[in-house]
Amino acid sequence: MERPNVVFMVCDDLNDYIGVFGGHPQARTPHMDALAENGVAFLNAQSNIPVCSPSRNSFLTGVYPHDSEDFAWTPRTEQKMLQHNKTFIDLFKENGYYIAGSGKIYHTHETEPWDDWGAKLTHNYGPFAFDGEDRVAHPDVPLPYREIGPIDGSYGPFLGGDSSSTNEAYIGWMQGWDEEAFRYVSDDDRDLTNDEKHAEFAIQKIEAFEAQAIDQPFFIGLGFVRPHTPLHAPEKYFNMFPLDEIELDKWQQDDDFDTWYADNFNPDMKGLRYYRTLLASYDGDREMALKSFLQAYLACIAFVDDQIGKVVDAIRSSRYADNTIIILTSDHGWQMGEKSYLFKNSAWEESCRVPLIISGAGTQTGKVAQPVSLIDLFPTLVDYGQLKGPNTINDQGGELGGYSLRPLLEDPDNGQWPGPAGALSIIGNYASVQDSTPAGQNFSYRTIDWRYIRYHDKREELYDHRVDPYEWNNLASDTLHQDILTQLRAEVDALAFGE
Ligand SMILES: [Ca+2]
Ligand SMILES: [Ca+2]
Structure with a gap:
């Protein structure tokens, strides 16, 4: 059988605010929705560790974080186990694929043997607002939130030239961390953002492959940085979501009272601190605070959806339409204020x-x-690409933890899944506890019906997704649920500790 081409697209911090995933009723994602209509959407897919660097290290090598003990930001190539592993991109290369990439695929730049590479930096979060000396938060972001800085503290539309801001410190925009300016006069008169360049890179590669009529299969990897902060996009995307029309997610007051995150993490952890700081920046007006942030997040999703659409259109209208696998995912989701938490890296569904x-x-x-x-x-990818050879460089590398999704791709309703009943995520305690073993971390486990969370201090949460999709009611101490709790504990231990 002919080996398929692969186009792998990973967004950064994209949660389920996509039409087909139902996370937000106002999400505008026609291209992602169309891709899902023409393929298989995994409605309950999970990140194995919901934060950028270790998530990417894990899915690129196929090694669970509890095996690699990669819970934080050590570059993959410096880690005790993962430095001995190959990424699936390495394996495509070894198996004769032409490999091209652009953007944030890896978290840390690696000198991989790309045949062509579209972007210099892997984690360039720009464009950034610029005050003439420093990258700063968008001038319209109120204090104290803007003090968080030019990445996490910033949201709002690109502002043009000298017309749009009353903030005298505001000068313009920088494309990234280097000295390259990002010129923005209006939506129609501006430089391309990095994410737009990644899409253009892919389109040009596909056109070049067609022109050369090469027989070599290709792998194109694209790492779109939006909707990672700073939440900036052209103004037209913000105009799709007028502030006074924005709907907030369903939310329950004091939802966090029966949860144990705050007991296991430093109260200054970003998710708790960002939520407090955002509300403080709008005089405690939760609705206005979250609407302002959510508008920018929805705008950035609509923007990245357009970039994804360009790439999909280029493939679908090429001679590669029928023999190219397109994969779209994100390194983890994003919690939009639920449980008083605004960030990734929590143990909950969002x-x-x-x-x-x-x-x-x-x-x-x-x-x-x-x-x-x-x-x-x-x-x-090993299955579909018929990739041969070990996933490790030597016997110190980690084992593959997952299973091919082929049975579910070929029969989404009745395919026999050989993998575990649930999907396991780990939430690292790196900033709070000096325990780098798997047992020192926090686990979150999702089956079709349940989410079970076990923190470092052994306290637990249990949510029944059949009746509680927002994970409002922690049932872990409910005497009626001790049997399912026992079962889920055993499934987690079997996956994480081989018990
Ligand atoms: Ca991320
Ligand atoms: Ca609750």
Whole structure:
């Protein structure tokens, strides 16, 4: 069988605010929705560790974080286990694929053997607002939130030239961390952002492949940085979501009272601190604070959806339309103020769940409810790409933790999934506890019906997704639920500790 081409797109910090995933009723994602309609949408896919660097290290190598003990920001190539592992991109290269990439695929720059590479930096979060000396938060972001800085503290539309801001410190925009300016006069008269350049890079590669009529299969990896902060996009995307029309997620007052995150993490952890700081910046007006932030997040999703659409259109209108697998996912989700938490890296659904769509080259169409996780990407790609050779460089490398998604791609409703009943995420305690062993971390486990969380201090949360999709009611201490609790504990221990 002919080996398929692969286009792998990973967004940064994209949660389920996509039409087909139902996370927000106002999300504007026609291109992602169309991709899902023409492929398989995994409705309960999970990140194995819901924060940028270790999530990418995990899915790129196919090794669970509890095996690699990678819970923080050590570059992969400096880690005791993962430095001995190959990424699936390495394996595509070894198997004769032409590999091209652009953007934030890895978290830390690696000198991989790309045949062509579109962007110099892997984690350039720009464009950034600029005051003439420093990258700063958008001039319209109120204090104290703007003091968080030019990445996490910043949201708002690109402002043109000298017309749009009353903040005298505001000068313009920089494309990234280097000295390259980002010129923005208006939506129609401006430089391309990095994410737009990644899409252009892919389109040009596909056109070049067609022109050369090469037989070599290709892998194109694209790492879109939006909707990671700073939440900036052209103004037209903000205009799609007028502030006074924005709907907030369903929310329950004091939802966090029966949760144990705050007991296991430093109270200054970003998610708790950002939520407090955002509300303080709007005089405690939760609705206005979250609407302002949410508007920018929705705008950035609509913007990145357009970039994804360009890439998909280029493939679909090329001679590669029928033999290219397109994968779209995110490194983890994002918690939008639920449980008084505004960030990723929590143990709950909003942060752990990721969009996952796979389309093309013999996959069927449909929606899969079985929880799977990003650990399954590596074996899936080995399967479809017919990739030969070990996933490790030597015997110190880690084992693959996942399973090929092929049975579910070929029969989304009834495919026999050989993997575990649930998907396991780990939330690192690196900033709070000096315990770098897996037992020192926090686990979150999602089956079709349940989410079970076990913190470092052994306290637990249990949510029944059949009746509680927002994870409002922690049932862990409910005497009626001790049997399911026992079962889920055993499933987590079996996955994490081989018990
Ligand atoms: Ca991320
Ligand atoms: Ca609650």
